Every structure is written in structure tokens, then in C-alpha cells.
Amino acid sequence: MPEIRAKIAVLVLPALLVAGCSTAAAEWPTGVAGGSAGLSDPGSDPDTDPAQGGIPSGKDLTPFDTSYPAVGKLDPALLTAVQKAATDAKARGIEFKVTSGWRSKAYQQRLLEEGVQKYGSLEKARQFVNTPEKSTHVSGKAVDLGPTDADDWLIRHGDDYGLCQAYSNELWHFELLTTPGGTCPQPLPNAAG
Numbered sequence: 001m002p003e004i005r006a007k008i009a010v011l012v013l014p015a016l017l018v019a020g021c022s023t024a025a026a027e028w029p030t031g032v033a034g035g036s037a038g039l040s041d042p043g044s045d046p047d048t049d050p051a052q053g054g055i056p057s058g059k060d061l062t063p064f065d066t067s068y069p070a071v072g073k074l075d076p077a078l079l080t081a082v083q084k085a086a087t088d089a090k091a092r093g094i095e096f097k098v099t100s101g102w103r104s105k106a107y108q109q110r111l112l113e114e115g116v117q118k119y120g121s122l123e124k125a126r127q128f129v130n131t132p133e134k135s136t137h138v139s140g141k142a143v144d145l146g147p148t149d150a151d152d153w154l155i156r157h158g159d160d161y162g163l164c165q166a167y168s169n170e171l172w173h174f175e176l177l178t179t180p181g182g183t184c185p186q187p188l189p190n191a192a193g
């Protein structure tokens with residue numbers, strides 16, 4: 001399993017988050033029950049700043065949590081497809097969680113820089129993290145979903161909705177790559193492919 005996934009999971013999984021690094025933006029979202037309140041410096045930590053596409057600690061986002069930019073700023077066609085799939089999956093006892101969706105360029109840049117540190121070179125990091133210019137997360141055309149049973153279900157049934165696994169080394173990363181009922185293209189080996 002690519003290590004970047006573990007890293008992202010550590011960054012977003014509420015159970016593993018250290019409260020001390022929580023920096024939820026003060027003003028976003030509004031009116032969300034149980035939303036993280038707090039005085040913070042928006043943009044100081046893209047991993048948890050909703051305005052950057054981050055997911056606040058303690059939040060499990062579903063594809064219907066559109067008040068969060070990570071979900072709400074997804075391409076409308078992608079969002080609709082994911083919501084339809086999530087509804088059908090739920091009827092079979094499988095719940096979709098959005099682990100990452102839309103990201104600001106700054107957030108993507110940060111992930112790339114972390115990847116370079118982790119893997120030792122830009123070339124290696126690019127197998128797991130795209131540049132802000134190329135990332136389909138920045139354009140809102142990609143969504144990362146979990147948990148694993150949701151990913152498995154969507155890999156098997158996603159083509160009914162036009163949703164396809166884009167990279168073979170990222171079981172959780174889906175994009176709208178065919179028409180509903182069509183055939184998904186073969187996944188690329190990785191984000192650099």
C-alpha cells in the first residue's frame with residue numbers, strides 16, 4: 001500500500017488526530033451542527049482548514065456534506081454521480097466517506113512538498129501526489145473515498161455511474177472517466193503515469 005495513503009489517513013482520521021494541531025477555520029462552515037468552533041488562522045493548516053479543502057479533525061464527511069468545500073467544490077457532475085452511488089451503496093449497507101475531495105492549490109502544493117520530503121525526490125513523490133497544476137483534486141474532478149469496503153464496492157460498480165478508479169496504486173481515488181453504464185479505462189499505474 002502506498003505510504004502516502006497512510007500519511008493522509010493519519011492527517012484526516014479523527015481518532016488519530018492530535019487536538020493540539022487542530023486549526024479549523026473560524027468562519028467555515030456556518031450552521032453545521034457540531035462544527036468545529038475555534039479561533040484560528042485560516043490557511044495555517046490546509047489539512048484541517050475547510051477553506052483549503054481540508055477536513056477538520058473529528059469530522060467524517062459524506063458525499064452529501066456540501067457545506068464543506070472539500071465536497072461542495074467538487075465538479076457538479078462528479079458530485080452527483082458519487083451521491084447516486086453512495087445512495088445505492090447505502091441500501092446495501094455500505095457507507096461512503098469522503099477522505100479528500102476538492103483541494104486548494106496551496107493544499108496540493110503542501111501535500112507535494114510533504115511527499116518530496118518523505119520520498120526524497122520530486123520524481124518519486126509524483127507517483128503518489130500530483131502537482132497543483134495537474135491534480136484533479138484541485139480542479140474538483142477527483143474524490144478519495146473510504147473505507148475499504150466502499151472502495152471495493154465502487155471499483156466493482158462505479159461504471160454504472162461513470163465512476164472509475166484512476167490509478168492502480170490508489171484504490172480510493174475516483175474520477176468520472178466514462179458515461180454511466182460505460183466501460184472504465186484501465187487505471188494508470190500511478191499519478192505520474
Ligand SMILES: [Zn+2]
Pocket residue numbers: 100137142143144170172173174
Ligand atoms: Zn485522490
